[in-house]
Amino acid sequence: MEEQLEIQNIHPPSLSRSAKHYHADGDLFVGILTDNVLFCVSTHRFTSGQTTQGMQQLRSTLLAAGPGVGETPATPVILFNVRAKEFDVLCDFLYAEYNFVSASQNVFEVDCLADLLRMGVLFAIPDAISWAVERLDSHPGLTHARRLSLSQKYGITSWFYPSFRSLVVQPLTRLSAEDTIYAGPKVMNTLIRIHDNIITLRHSMVLYPPLGLSRCEANNQCIYTWTALWRTYATSPLLFTPPGKISTRDLLNNFQNDPVYCRICRVCYVSNTAAVRELLAQEGRLISSALDDHYDRLEFWRIRGHLEAIGYIGYS
Numbered sequence: 001m002e003e004q005l006e007i008q009n010i011h012p013p014s015l016s017r018s019a020k021h022y023h024a025d026g027d028l029f030v031g032i033l034t035d036n037v038l039f040c041v042s043t044h045r046f047t048s049g050q051t052t053q054g055m056q057q058l059r060s061t062l063l064a065a066g067p068g069v070g071e072t073p074a075t076p077v078i079l080f081n082v083r084a085k086e087f088d089v090l091c092d093f094l095y096a097e098y099n100f101v102s103a104s105q106n107v108f109e110v111d112c113l114a115d116l117l118r119m120g121v122l123f124a125i126p127d128a129i130s131w132a133v134e135r136l137d138s139h140p141g142l143t144h145a146r147r148l149s150l151s152q153k154y155g156i157t158s159w160f161y162p163s164f165r166s167l168v169v170q171p172l173t174r175l176s177a178e179d180t181i182y183a184g185p186k187v188m189n190t191l192i193r194i195h196d197n198i199i200t201l202r203h204s205m206v207l208y209p210p211l212g213l214s215r216c217e218a219n220n221q222c223i224y225t226w227t228a229l230w231r232t233y234a235t236s237p238l239l240f241t242p243p244g245k246i247s248t249r250d251l252l253n254n255f256q257n258d259p260v261y262c263r264i265c266r267v268c269y270v271s272n273t274a275a276v277r278e279l280l281a282q283e284g285r286l287i288s289s290a291l292d293d294h295y296d297r298l299e300f301w302r303i304r305g306h307l308e309a310i311g312y313i314g315y316s
């Protein structure tokens with residue numbers, strides 16, 4: 001895991017009480033150092049069997065900080081790398097407050113779900129992870145770059161390829177500043193390499209029209225007509241269509257409407273079309289291999305191992 005829960009048993013600074021989760025009947029005190037907030041949660045106020053396990057997991061994780069820690073406001077468990085808003089979301093989930101929201105209102109902010117996902121991983125609560133992943137899976141507000149970032153951070157492997165491909169097939173200039181921040185330097189580096197390699201391939205296709213090996217039925221005259229049609233109709237899509245978004249049909253569709261098309265013999269057309277198809281397949285392989293390389297360097301197995309160890313067996 002890149003990230004570990006940072007718990008310490010130190011004399012706490014003066015902490016202000018959480019507005020939402022400082023319960024009079026609470027039995028566990030947690031101090032959030034980043035925001036200077038003290039929580040008091042009631043581990044006995046369970047509302048469902050599912051969250052009981054989560055709450056027990058939270059309690060045992062926090063109380064591992066040391067004997068007596070977390071039992072009084074003066075000796076809270078101190079968390080260093082958790083924000084108060086994240087702990088709020090986790091408490092909301094564990095108190096099962098979200099379960100009371102009706103299906104029609106069951107739309108949560110991406111930030112809130114991302115916070116719950118992080119808390120689920122840090123505190124080893126598989127139900128919280130599954131709950132967040134299921135809602136993020138088709139969330140309309142989750143951008144491809146952020147989904148990819150969550151996928152890499154928390155080992156949600158099913159999101160990796162679809163999110164990355166969605167980024168590949170758009171012009172780099174269309175990525176927002178937020179997208180580039182979520183994508184991070186390693187993803188941006190892979191994206192730039194893919195685009196650069198494909199630009200090179202496309203330029204070469206523009207300069208050297210693909211020709212198959214064929215026994216021309218028109219005394220080898222087809223090559224001139226084919227080259228002229230290629231330069232007229234294929235140049236623009238090759239130069240301006242993003243990687244992975246172009247098909248053989250896109251490139252050759254307009255050929256048939258041109259009056260000189262009939263000068264190309266059938267044998268040459270079939271053979272040249274196969275050559276175009278092979279070059280576009282090469283583009284597809286180039287993208288797949290760059291994504292596979294990136295995936296292999298992520299050491300997903302390590303993150304997946306952690307998730308499986310804590311009992312998360314959801315999306316693979």
Ligand SMILES: [Zn+2]
Binds near residue numbers: 217222
């Ligand atoms: Zn021919």
